[in-house]
Every structure is written in structure tokens, then in C-alpha cells.
Amino acid sequence: ETGVTQSPTHLIKTRGQQVTLRCSSQSGHNTVSWYQQALGQGPQFIFQYYREEENGRGNFPPRFSGLQFPNYSSELNVNALELDDSALYLCASSLRELPGLNEQFFGPGTRLTVL
Amino acid sequence: AQTVTQSQPEMSVQEAETVTLSCTYDTSENNYYLFWYKQPPSRQMILVIRQEAYKQQNATENRFSVNFQKAAKSFSLKISDSQLGDTAMYFCAFMIEPTDKLIFGTGTRLQVFP
Numbered sequence: 001e002t003g004v005t006q007s008p009t010h011l012i013k014t015r016g017q018q019v020t021l022r023c024s025s026q027s028g029h030n031t032v033s034w035y036q037q038a039l040g041q042g043p044q045f046i047f048q049y050y051r052e053e054e055n056g057r058g059n060f061p062p063r064f065s066g067l068q069f070p071n072y073s074s075e076l077n078v079n080a081l082e083l084d085d086s087a088l089y090l091c092a093s094s095l096r097e098l099p100g101l102n103e104q105f106f107g108p109g110t111r112l113t114v115l
Numbered sequence: 116a117q118t119v120t121q122s123q124p125e126m127s128v129q130e131a132e133t134v135t136l137s138c139t140y141d142t143s144e145n146n147y148y149l150f151w152y153k154q155p156p157s158r159q160m161i162l163v164i165r166q167e168a169y170k171q172q173n174a175t176e177n178r179f180s181v182n183f184q185k186a187a188k189s190f191s192l193k194i195s196d197s198q199l200g201d202t203a204m205y206f207c208a209f210m211i212e213p214t215d216k217l218i219f220g221t222g223t224r225l226q227v228f229p
Contacts, residue, residue: 042219
């Protein structure tokens with residue numbers, strides 16, 4: 001059983017560009033959540049996908065979008081990058097059985113820097 | 116609004132000693148779950164301990180235990196026999212049923228000294 005992996009590890013972009021971050025969930029997990037962790041802050045919930053459909057969204061604008069694929073991989077896309085988007089982006093996978101009882105397994109994160 | 120407050124930005128403890136990290140939260144919901152996560156310098160977030168709000172008994176996991184005071188909305192983490200490997204950021208978080216959305220505090224940086 002492999003853990004949650006994310007790619008790339010680091011990424012540098014400029015304002016206005018678009019970026020795609022990738023996550024490979026733990027095998028068999030049907031749910032993936034994405035979080036943004038700004039420097040010195042706790043992670044903030046962006047959105048969650050359950051069986052390839054969005055299943056809850058935090059206070060993030062529509063230029064943050066995602067996809068989940070049947071092979072347990074997922075993507076976070078951010079359009080029109082802003083300086084404030086610089087952060088560590090974490091994905092977490094879980095097997096959704098009962099709410100709250102599903103341990104979320106986190107990946108190591110992608111560090112995005114927007115210049 | 117649902118919030119988590121960790122009032123101790125940094126803590127330090129000597130190896131083998133005991134340390135307690137504080138956490139308070141605010142919610143009007145009745146059904147929720149509370150968590151402590153550890154984020155070592157390597158960045159991978161790891162679940163330390165979990166508490167169901169409907170359970171009165173405090174959760175324990177080896178050297179880690181919590182003091183859950185539901186009326187006070189307090190959820191502190193006690194680490195006994197601290198080890199150098201406990202050095203990390205510790206985040207308190209909660210989750211409202213039936214969502215799987217975690218709401219995190221700002222974290223406490225714990226340094227364990229030899």
C-alpha cells in the first residue's frame with residue numbers, strides 16, 4: 001500500500017500564469033481534499049472531491065478548480081495566479097465511509113511561489 | 116463562525132518531560148470530531164490523536180493524551196516522556212459532521228531539547 005504523493009515538490013510561477021498540481025491518493029481511497037497552507041498558518045480547506053465530483057468547497061474563488069480521476073489521482077488547477085497564492089498546497093486522501101471517522105492521509109505538499 | 120485557536124505559537128520542553136499544548140474552538144454544532152496533527156520539518160502531516168465529541172472519555176494514544184472539555188470548548192494535548200522526534204508543528208483541528216472538511220488552528224511549534 002503506497003502513501004499519498006504529490007508533484008511537483010516545488011514550483012515557481014509568475015503572476016497571471018496558470019498552474020496544475022497533482023496528487024496521487026492512497027490506493028482504494030475515494031475522497032481527496034485540498035488545503036492551502038500559507039507560511040506560518042494552518043492549512044485552509046479549498047475543496048473536496050468524492051468519487052470524481054466536488055463535495056464541498058471552502059472560501060476560495062472559482063479560479064481554484066479541481067479534478068479527480070478513477071485511478072486515484074487528482075489535480076488542483078489555479079488560474080490567473082496572484083502573489084497571495086504563494087503557499088504550500090496539501091492534498092489528503094481518505095476512504096469515505098462515515099463522516100468524521102475517515103482518517104485523512106496527507107501528502108508532503110507542493111510549495112508554490114508566485115513572483 | 117467556526118474557528119480554532121492555538122494561543123501558544125511556540126513551546127519548548129526537555130527530553131523525557133511532559134508538555135501540554137492548548138487549543139480552544141468555537142462551533143454551535145453538536146456533532147463534530149477533534150484532532151491533533153503533527154507536521155515535522157519534512158512537512159508531511161500526520162494524525163496524532165482523534166476525539167469524538169460525543170465521547171466523554173478522553174482519547175489516549177501511547178504517550179499522547181487529550182483533555183477534552185466540551186462545555187469549555189477546550190481540547191488540549193499532553194505529550195508525556197517527550198522525545199526528540201516530537202519536535203514539530205502541532206495543529207489542532209476539528210471537523211463538523213457530516214462534512215469531511217478539517218478546520219485548523221494556526222499551530223504550535225514544539226521544540227524538544229536534549
